[in-house]
Amino acid sequence: MLSLSLFIHMGEREMTAKVLGYGALQAKAKLAPYHFERRAPRVDDVVIEILYCGVCHSDLHHVYGDWATRYPIVPGHEIIGRVTQVGDNVTKFKSGDLVGVGCMVDSCQHCEPCDHGLEQYCEEGNTLTYNSLDKHDHMPTFGGYSENIIVSDKFVLKIPQNMELSSAAPLLCAGITTWSPLKHWKVNQNSRVAVVGLGGLGHMAIKLAKGLGAEVTLFTRSKGKEQDAVRLGADHVILSTDENQMQSAKNRFDLIIDTVPSIHDLNPYIPTLTLDGTIVLVGYLGDLNPFLNTAPMVMGRKSVAGSLIGGIAETQEMLDFCAKHHITSDVEMIDIQYIDKAYERMLKSDVKYRFVIDMASLKKDK
Ligand code: NAP
Numbered sequence: 098m099l100s101l102s103l104f105i106h107m108g109e110r111e112m113t114a115k116v117l118g119y120g121a122l123q124a125k126a127k128l129a130p131y132h133f134e135r136r137a138p139r140v141d142d143v144v145i146e147i148l149y150c151g152v153c154h155s156d157l158h159h160v161y162g163d164w165a166t167r168y169p170i171v172p173g174h175e176i177i178g179r180v181t182q183v184g185d186n187v188t189k190f191k192s193g194d195l196v197g198v199g200c201m202v203d204s205c206q207h208c209e210p211c212d213h214g215l216e217q218y219c220e221e222g223n224t225l226t227y228n229s230l231d232k233h234d235h236m237p238t239f240g241g242y243s244e245n246i247i248v249s250d251k252f253v254l255k256i257p258q259n260m261e262l263s264s265a266a267p268l269l270c271a272g273i274t275t276w277s278p279l280k281h282w283k284v285n286q287n288s289r290v291a292v293v294g295l296g297g298l299g300h301m302a303i304k305l306a307k308g309l310g311a312e313v314t315l316f317t318r319s320k321g322k323e324q325d326a327v328r329l330g331a332d333h334v335i336l337s338t339d340e341n342q343m344q345s346a347k348n349r350f351d352l353i354i355d356t357v358p359s360i361h362d363l364n365p366y367i368p369t370l371t372l373d374g375t376i377v378l379v380g381y382l383g384d385l386n387p388f389l390n391t392a393p394m395v396m397g398r399k400s401v402a403g404s405l406i407g408g409i410a411e412t413q414e415m416l417d418f419c420a421k422h423h424i425t426s427d428v429e430m431i432d433i434q435y436i437d438k439a440y441e442r443m444l445k446s447d448v449k450y451r452f453v454i455d456m457a458s459l460k461k462d463k
């Protein structure tokens with residue numbers, strides 16, 4: 098058990114001792130060892146020693162300054178760890194439990210989305226695992242590229258027994274972000290699903306859609322990913338740069354999950370949707386260029402939608418589904434000291450298919 102000695106008592110108030118992580122002090126700065134303070138644990142908190150942390154393209158967007166970000170930042174929201182301490186009111190977890198933390202660590206808990214288990218759409222704004230301010234003490238939140246994290250029990254996930262821990266880490270973001278639209282659009286064994294982009298999210302989308310029984314197609318711009326896509330569960334692969342292949346997919350898909358992280362042309366994908374089909378964007382945030390032509394949408398009652406991670410109950414459901422169906426992520430393990438190189442490789446789509454940091458490597462910086 099992580100003793101309270103981590104926390105220095107200062108009169109009435111407990112202050113956290115410094116925690117070591119990897120952080121960036123400003124946009125585009127290299128990630129480097131960074132000491133920061135975590136809040137003292139509250140009565141409903143779980144203290145977690147971090148064992149593994151997945152590397153999401155969102156971490157890169159924040160570090161590279163693509164998105165509105167408050168610096169310094171310690172990224173990481175695909176966290177697997179071991180409970181070292183629980184607050185007095187915590188009954189769901191005990192010391193020694195293996196747990197997960199995803200992209201969110203709090204929400205208002207009383208708005209309509211929160212009441213419906215959709216904390217990610219909290220009307221007052223959810224508290225992200227990093228790059229947010231805690232709702233209670235207004236301290237900045239710092240993510241999983243660090244020694245430990247303190248999270249309210251409501252936002253802690255149980256890792257099912259016998260799940261391989263390092264390859265389970267990406268389920269906490271890549272897994273739930275693709276699971277949530279698959280469930281929302283009711284994908285089943287009669288569905289035809291396509292996935293755009295074979296990266297971290299894309300490879301989980303293929304595995305999960307296949308696990309739900311759908312026929313699955315990958316759209317990729319990269320020649321050479323075909324065999325992997327089939328091994329991961331895709332029934333078909335379409336090279337999105339090949340017009341003939343795109344033409345042959347007309348009116349085919351009930352749901353397309355688009356995981357591409359940067360601006361790209363959506364127009365070629367719309368005709369590949371069936372009547373009432375939906376393309377759901379989970380990757381790129383921003384204006385589209387070229388503009389989206391509405392004619393094929395109007396003529397075929399086709400939709401363009403977006404989706405953000407998933408709720409906490411839904412995340413637990415996804416973890417339990419993955420345990421039952423033996424689904425985890427395909428990972429390349431790295432030491433934290435490799436993180437900048439990992440980002441460079443991720444930008445070149447050179448990762449199969451998720452980097453996961455072995456957090457024991459942080460000890461080298463002690
Ligand atoms: P990733 O591992 O880097 O994979 C992205 C894939 O998209 C690449 O492997 C590549 O696949 C394709 N791609 C990359 N650049 C492209 C381009 N310019 N044009 C066309 N295709 C391109 O990234 P990830 O971790 O899966 O994350 C994907 C996006 O989802 C990021 O923007 C991330 O921030 C976002 N995200 C959103 C949520 C949410 O809640 N909505 C949650 C997590 C992440 P091919 O080589 O096969 O083409």
Ligand code: ZN
Pocket residue numbers: 153154155156174200270271
């Ligand atoms: Zn993520």
